[in-house]
Amino acid sequence: MSTVYVVAQFVGESVSKTTLELATCGARVGSVTAIVFAGSGKGPALASALTQSPIANVIVFESEEFAKHSVPAFSDALSQLVLVNKPDAVLITSSAFGKELAGRVAVATDSGIITDAVDVASDLSCTQLVFGGSTTVHSRISHGTPIITVRPNAITADLSPCTPAVSTATFTLSAGAKSAEVISTAPFVKGGRPELAQASVVVSGGRGTNGDFKPVEEFADLLGAAVGASRAATDAGWYPHSLQVGQTGQTVSPDLYVACGISGAIQHRAGMQTSKTIVVINKDPEAPIFELADFGVVGDLFAVLPQATEGVRARKS
Amino acid sequence: MKIAVCVKQVPDSWAEKKMVNGLLDREGVDAVLNDLDEYAVEEALRIVEAHGEGHTITVISMGPERTSEAVRKALSMGADDAVVITDAGLVGADALMTSKVLASVIASGGFDLVLCGTESTDARMSVVPAMLAQRLGWAQLTFAGSVVVDPTSSEVTITRVTEDGVDTMKAKFPAVISVIEKINEPRYPSFKGIMAAKKKTMDIRALATVGIPAESSWSAVSDASPRPPRSAGVKIVDEGKGGEALVNYLAEKKLI
């Protein structure tokens, strides 16, 4: 029987939606083992959050080294486990953290790596959308244990209940991982909105908001959406860098992306152009973002958004 | 200090990219220095400028022959010399091979710090810096929004900026650092810089000189096909009812 490792991630003590997507995907290939990295004493709480999706087993690492040494410590733990147990594949969510982890594990286990898969078939052939979504590529790993990072939102999670068997494992920290140390950490304060990369709806604002994100946020909250921003908006300090969408921000691929007062520079497109439906509000009819729009409104976002917000509210009541 | 900066030549962001025989067609497009690597070059220059004489910056790049054009740009910004690894055996090299070749050059160069961009804009894998740290067994200080170097104590401190927050991290040399695009504003090469770059040493090496056999890649593309372009959407001009029309569209598509 094939075994697929899936790296579990949590928001606080709740499992992230992307973990369930990975497990769903992994189950096509074989029996899924979720790998949990926890701080000392935190393992049982995190393991007990794994109650959904086809997860057969859970392996928990508990260590203070994760917080202290970041990605290299996670990588040591996972690589050592992979080298001993030789699973058929390892699935990790595509994010800055996930890709770095995958890269290190690939080197440590002398395995091939594929990043940003939007699908993984039962024979481990991966589908990727490259060059700004203009090209579909199928690729395969030919060497070692396939290490694959999967885009959030690409796979519909199977939410049926599960009761996995939980075990624990230990690892030794390498000298390389020890050599860099986190001396302080300042997590971003997260509001009540969904995580940007995972949200099924994203409403973004750009320079056209002129710093006033209120209409963007009101519309987003009504749709249960995450709020994103262009680099112009984050550079101006109107919105945090962590919520930037694009080449050097996050890549999102929601069911619905609403771009408000964003021109559509290539670096912004790089982070959103594989969204399933794209809606645009921009007062310049020539703005390049309209090239991507399934529905575009040439108009002032300060008029169009509040009216749309009212319209949605009216339909809901 | 001896600093290395890894830079890659990539197709111009606006160029239409296509796959030929499972590989990115690099011949038919304009090629430029990966713009995210300019921030790494700039940061290296600032580190050296902050600490006076006696420090050097070596640009390292792996790629086809014309990669030297991108490397020349980094030299004209002010780096001192360059190593370019180019070899027919590297066509189609993946991230594992790339990191192996770069790590081998770095390991034999006696460097204290290696600076990288966070991502190459063509492959968009964002894995090479972490792979280099793993291969070399060096400290990994990636996604740096600021870098402070103390050559006397051989210590480097960065702020690491991720989706989750900002960490402060510290390490002794040697370290691999990747820098985000908010860290600085890269300079334009001056006329003097461009002239000076023509005389700088560019050490062009084949794979055999690096001591690595040509290996097949760890992964391969089985097929690539263009996706149908997005079908043209609806575009309306707001004449007072634009918001309502938008809501109707979303309702029709069952998005609300």
Ligand SMILES: Cc1cc2nc3c(=O)[nH]c(=O)nc-3n(C[C@H](O)[C@H](O)[C@H](O)COP(=O)(O)OP(=O)(O)OC[C@H]3O[C@@H](n4cnc5c(N)ncnc54)[C@H](O)[C@@H]3O)c2cc1C
């Ligand atoms: C190395 C590098 C990396 C980058 N990475 C990113 C990235 O990750 N993400 C990113 O977004 N950008 C990135 N950029 C920047 C990118 O090139 C653009 O500069 C940026 O996306 C522009 O943001 P914008 O569309 O909000 O602003 P602008 O281009 O100024 O566009 C504002 C738009 O708002 C419209 N507008 C103005 N007022 C209104 C109104 N009242 N109602 C409706 N519409 C209005 C205007 O018509 C205009 O089209 C990067 C650039 C570089 C060089």
Ligand SMILES: Nc1ncnc2c1ncn2[C@@H]1O[C@H](COP(=O)(O)O)[C@@H](O)[C@H]1O
């Ligand atoms: N062929 C290469 N030659 C030199 N540096 C590279 C090469 N490929 C990647 N890099 C470096 O690694 C960073 C991340 O690239 P990537 O992992 O390909 O997205 C880039 O910004 C460069 O600094």
